[in-house]
Amino acid sequence: MFVDYPEGGTTVGIITEAHRQQYLDEGYFIIENAISDAHLQILRDSCDRLIELMHEEMDRLETDHIHISHRGKRYHIAKKYDQVPDLSEYVFGELMADVCRATIGEDAFLFYDQYVVKAAEQGIKFSWHQDSGYLGFSHRPYVTVWAAVDDMSEENGTAFVLPYSKVGIRSLVEHIRDEETGDKVGYFGKEPGIPAIVPAGSLVVFSSLTFHCSSSNTTDKMRRAYVTQYSPEPIYRPDSTDEMHLAIPFLEHGKTVR
Numbered sequence: 001m002f003v004d005y006p007e008g009g010t011t012v013g014i015i016t017e018a019h020r021q022q023y024l025d026e027g028y029f030i031i032e033n034a035i036s037d038a039h040l041q042i043l044r045d046s047c048d049r050l051i052e053l054m055h056e057e058m059d060r061l062e063t064d065h066i067h068i069s070h071r072g073k074r075y076h077i078a079k080k081y082d083q084v085p086d087l088s089e090y091v092f093g094e095l096m097a098d099v100c101r102a103t104i105g106e107d108a109f110l111f112y113d114q115y116v117v118k119a120a121e122q123g124i125k126f127s128w129h130q131d132s133g134y135l136g137f138s139h140r141p142y143v144t145v146w147a148a149v150d151d152m153s154e155e156n157g158t159a160f161v162l163p164y165s166k167v168g169i170r171s172l173v174e175h176i177r178d179e180e181t182g183d184k185v186g187y188f189g190k191e192p193g194i195p196a197i198v199p200a201g202s203l204v205v206f207s208s209l210t211f212h213c214s215s216s217n218t219t220d221k222m223r224r225a226y227v228t229q230y231s232p233e234p235i236y237r238p239d240s241t242d243e244m245h246l247a248i249p250f251l252e253h254g255k256t257v258r
Contacts, residue, residue: 014095015102019205023103026163027170027210035147035201039090043149046084047115047224050077068182074126078114079246081228091228092250092258096145099205100251103143104232108251111142111231111244115149117224118157118217125216128162128187131208131229133175137238142231146204149224152196154215156223159204160193162211167191170209187211 019029054077058064064071081087091113100108131144152158164170175184196204206212217223234247249257
């Protein structure tokens, strides 16, 4: 499969059958240098602007903590893709369409998006969890696309994934809230996981049932990642007819509708 980036990027092979099979067997795959230079710059500019807006909101509320974002330590800035110029070009671009087709199928909805940022020498860790654990009820699994906005290393707090074959779990488990950080935690074992040591512009793609975590940023530079999540159908809370989060149509029968 090939994707052409007319904005100055290159034509590259994106997703192979091996990637698809690894997603089925182990719950994840990694593609290095997948994002075009133009889209990577959009991701960086958008992150900077959204952090500025979050600081303004913290100042208004006279706090240094909003949900699981902590001023100067880590930021989780969610559902803001439409509040900065051009970010939707990436969110609804052909690269994301290819990822969805290879993982959740021919129909896809944007379920959620967020920046996950760890400040230099202060970014605190993020505990082992399944993304579905933050919902806490049964639903069709969705796909998470974790984009490296900066070069990633163990030292700056990259993501770790835990393959199905290592943890022996591929279904939703109960998560426990960490009162200090606000994290939900679903795995307490000793498996170290696989670190995504990748250059900026790479993707870590994993199921909402795949355990993942990240360590602290001990470097002198900020560590930024952008996460988009796509579901095969709108997700509803039990006993509710209200769609959760974004539920924005993206693919229908394999073709983009945005």
